[in-house]
Amino acid sequence: MAEPPVRFGILGCANIARKVSRAITLAPNSTIVAIGSRSLEKATSFAEENGFPASAKVYGSYDAVLDDPDVDAVYIPLPTSLHLRWAVLAAQKKKHVLLDKPVALNVKELDVILEACESSGVQFMDATMWMHHPRTLEMKEFLSDPQRFGQLKSLHSIFSYVGGPDFLTNDIRIKPDLDALGALGDTGWYCIRAILWATDYQLPKIATALPDPEFNESGVILSCGASLRWEDGKIATFYCSFLTNLTMDIRLLGTNGNLRVHDFVIPFKENAAPFYVTSNSRYIELSLGCDPPPSEHVIATDLPQEALMVKEFASLVGGIKGLGSKPEKKWPNISRKTQVVIDAVKASIDKGFEPVEVVF
Amino acid sequence: MAEPPVRFGILGCANIARKVSRAITLAPNSTIVAIGSRSLEKATSFAEENGFPASAKVYGSYDAVLDDPDVDAVYIPLPTSLHLRWAVLAAQKKKHVLLDKPVALNVKELDVILEACESSGVQFMDATMWMHHPRTLEMKEFLSDPQRFGQLKSLHSIFSYVGGPDFLTNDIRIKPDLDALGALGDTGWYCIRAILWATDYQLPKIATALPDPEFNESGVILSCGASLRWEDGKIATFYCSFLTNLTMDIRLLGTNGNLRVHDFVIPFKENAAPFYVTSNSRYIELSLGCDPPPSEHVIATDLPQEALMVKEFASLVGGIKGLGSKPEKKWPNISRKTQVVIDAVKASIDKGFEPVEVVF
Missing domain, CATH: 3.30.360.10 (Dihydrodipicolinate Reductase; domain 2)
Structure with a gap:
């Protein structure tokens, strides 16, 4: 029964990522394994200041997080204009995507993200706590x-x-x-x-x-x-x-x-x-x-509520990883309606x- | 200092008139002296059921209330379509007018009412408690x-x-x-x-x-x-x-x-x-x-609040009667804006x- 925790990577050191890092730590079925920033120094400070586990990896790029085979899922708190690029790339690299809101600049962009998630079989959820x-x-x-x-x-x-x-x-x-x-x-x-x-x-x-x-x-x-x-x-x-x-x-x-x-x-x-x-x-x-x-x-x-959000997301990811479940369509569907x-x-x-x- | 209380007549037996009758009794500077209804029987029951003073007069018409020299002011809770006729007539008979809302069907009608009040020098106030x-x-x-x-x-x-x-x-x-x-x-x-x-x-x-x-x-x-x-x-x-x-x-x-x-x-x-x-x-x-x-x-x-409304209205009426004050323009003005x-x-x-x- 004891599923291994879902291993999170975080893209960027946004202020809101501090709250979500804490939530990943609080949720019983998730853990932080990596953070990437364009500045290795910023990522290092962020990991230190936010009590990341000693084993967590710190990268000087977002790509490195997406290329890390130990990362199951990513939390993306980047500015909205960067969502299209990084959420699609994350999906292509088979990372499940917890994407901060607003999820995209328009529904056209969002559709590209959702299609990438669907074709990779990864879970998509927006971070509406x-x-x-x-x-x-x-x-x-x-x-x-x-x-x-x-x-x-x-x-x-x-x-x-x-x-x-x-x-x-x-x-x-x-x-x-x-x-x-x-x-x-x-x-x-x-x-x-x-x-x-x-x-x-x-x-x-x-x-x-x-x-x-x-x-x-x-x-x-x-x-x-x-x-x-x-x-x-x-x-x-x-x-x-x-x-x-x-x-x-x-x-x-x-x-x-x-x-x-x-x-x-x-x-x-x-x-x-x-x-x-x-x-x-x-x-x-x-x-x-x-x-x-x-x-x-x-x-x-x-x-x-943010830990319950992570828990719900991790539970869906765990189901896909461990039990071969399909991604839950409810979440991308309500993101798209919004x-x-x-x-x-x-x-x-x-x-x-x-x-x-x-x-x- | 002890001004005589403002003497109210009530036009009609609307349900809301029960609440306002109680308010006139509760307010320290007002008293009920008359009620008129198209049905004398209804007016009589209303006066009994609502604890009117024994001295209060009961009339089988609205006109009779307006013609009563003991009435200083009227409370008019009639249907809106009747406001124009009865509020104007009340003003012409020099009765101060406490008019239920909505005060008129449109501002054109209201202006006729307000002009009648102004030219008769009577106070106008809407009953927004x-x-x-x-x-x-x-x-x-x-x-x-x-x-x-x-x-x-x-x-x-x-x-x-x-x-x-x-x-x-x-x-x-x-x-x-x-x-x-x-x-x-x-x-x-x-x-x-x-x-x-x-x-x-x-x-x-x-x-x-x-x-x-x-x-x-x-x-x-x-x-x-x-x-x-x-x-x-x-x-x-x-x-x-x-x-x-x-x-x-x-x-x-x-x-x-x-x-x-x-x-x-x-x-x-x-x-x-x-x-x-x-x-x-x-x-x-x-x-x-x-x-x-x-x-x-x-x-x-x-x-x-309804007794405080009556008290405020009666205080203005008392000022006009006893001290020769001018009607307070604030009240007709905000009725008109509404x-x-x-x-x-x-x-x-x-x-x-x-x-x-x-x-x-």
């Missing part, structure tokens, strides 16, 4: 309950944080040659994923950007929003930004209940995360108040906020 | 703080409740000849007022309805939404509905902080109402969590979700 928190499953159970929630009709999501002056000058997320989608690709990715998650990954029919996104002088989006409309009349709005204080909301309205969460992307606390629901509300006599008040549900977790909606919102912005059809 | 809760002032103080909140950039508001089958068949709020604005006039009124309140009553430049409102078979709106855009780039969205479980949210995003409230229209509890803020948030080391978590502020009140935005959203719906300029 909150999907793996046990709270996410608990919330879905509430949403699936016809008595407590009913039919979903209205969806709202916000993810925003203040980048600050250094971020707005230097971060890769505001550079047109590195992360051209800006806030839409970064915080908007989470909003759109939340909306798709809530609808059981039913794609909207039409995306219409809200007027007047904010851009930096290079034309990269710093804040924007959109409405999404489904054929059955459901309607969603989202807002994503680098310019307003940290806000991480999902708000869902059903015919019998509603749900909200205010830290869906990164829980305020690592080991316990709340959400709030109300069902079958009514005004009390004379409308002097409302019943019931929202109830809080706090979901505990032993492992943080990207398709991002592309439609971007197209709507480019067309002056015209409605744009969402085509899978 | 939450404006008078002490929580509203506390929230505004937070929003006005450049350190804790900063510049307002993004606004979201929702007010929705489930009408239920009887409501959706019989309530005045879904009848085209009584409340033609449907959910937009009823729950949408609160959303738009909340957004205007948050912006210090700065009017948006453009209103664009979200696609696919729901209508009943008579064409009355059962749910809809819109985006509002200001010249400085601020953007708001709102959603109002009779079809999804009770939700009463304001969500405001500033450059340094954010604020949310989940029972802004009618607090869950009558004597204490919370709101939630966060300021200057940051990710903790390795982005393993976020600090600070939202803080809850609970604002107590001895009098319920109506102007409603009209623009309605026009956008009628034009197939085209952007519509908001003109004061």
Whole structure:
């Protein structure tokens, strides 16, 4: 039963790789075996500072990680514009791919990555951590309950944080040659994923950007929003930004209940995360108040959500390696749906906020 | 100093009049002296059931209330389509006007009402109760703080409740000849007022309805939404509905902080109402969590918000009667701004979700 742990290589020394390195160490079925950076010195410091095992190999290139036969899977936190090249190469070298979001600059690029993974038989997953928190499953159970929630009709999501002056000058997320989608690709990715998650990954029919996104002088989006409309009349709005204080909301309205969460992307606390629901509300006599008040549900977790993400990914990789399973198609499929909606919102912005059809 | 209490007459026996009758009794500076209904029997029952003073007069018409020289002010909870006639007549008879919302079917009608009030020198106020809760002032103080909140950039508001089958068949709020604005006039009124309140009553430049409102078979709106855009780039969205479980949210995003409230229209509890803020948030080391978590502020009140509304209105009326003050223009002014935005959203719906300029 004791499968050997999945052996991870990491491409690059991005800040987020520190958190994911810790997660690989925390997950029971994975281990770090290599890191590569264009600078051997940076990779060496990174391995030291992040408590890599003494056996972990340190390389002065990404290629060296991909050529290492001891590496089963790679985590790729490189700037989005480099995803196409390195994710495809990783797949070609038979490495399973845990790819940070936004996964690609557009769905055309993503399709090349997904085709490379499929033809190599490797698992693809995007690194959207909150999907793996046990709270996410608990919330879905509430949403699936016809008595407590009913039919979903209205969806709202916000993810925003203040980048600050250094971020707005230097971060890769505001550079047109590195992360051209800006806030839409970064915080908007989470909003759109939340909306798709809530609808059981039913794609909207039409995306219409809200007027007047904010851009930096290079034309990269710093804040924007959109409405999404489904054929059955459901309607969603989202807002994503680098310019307003940290806000991480999902708000869902059903015919019998509603749900909200205010830290869906990164829980305020690592080991316990709340959400709030109300069902079958009514005004009390004379409308002097409302019943019931929202109830809080706090979901505990032993492992943080990023370690649960690594665990899930490693479990799929282990199945493919050890048992000859096929890669799980759910994950590339929902990455692609998320990207398709991002592309439609971007197209709507480019067309002056015209409605744009969402085509899978 | 002991001003005599303002003497209220009530036009009609609407359900909401029960709550406002109680409020008139609770407020320290007002008293009920008359009620009129088209049915004397209904008015008599209403007075009995709602504990009116024995001295209160009961009339079989609205006119009789307006002709009663002992009536200083009227509360008008009639269907919206009757507001023009009865509010104008009340003003002409020198009665101060507390008018339920939506105040009119459109701004043209409202202007006739406001002109009648102005030329008669009577106070006009719409019966938007939450404006008078002490929580509203506390929230505004937070929003006005450049350190804790900063510049307002993004606004979201929702007010929705489930009408239920009887409501959706019989309530005045879904009848085209009584409340033609449907959910937009009823729950949408609160959303738009909340957004205007948050912006210090700065009017948006453009209103664009979200696609696919729901209508009943008579064409009355059962749910809809819109985006509002200001010249400085601020953007708001709102959603109002009779079809999804009770939700009463304001969500405001500033450059340094954010604020949310989940029972802004009618607090869950009558004597204490919370709101939630966060300021200057940051990710903790390795982005393993976020600090600070939202803080809850609970604002107590001895009098319920509807009694505070009556108290404020009666205080203005008392000033006009006793001290010769001029009517306070703030209240008609914000009613008109609210109506102007409603009209623009309605026009956008009628034009197939085209952007519509908001003109004061």
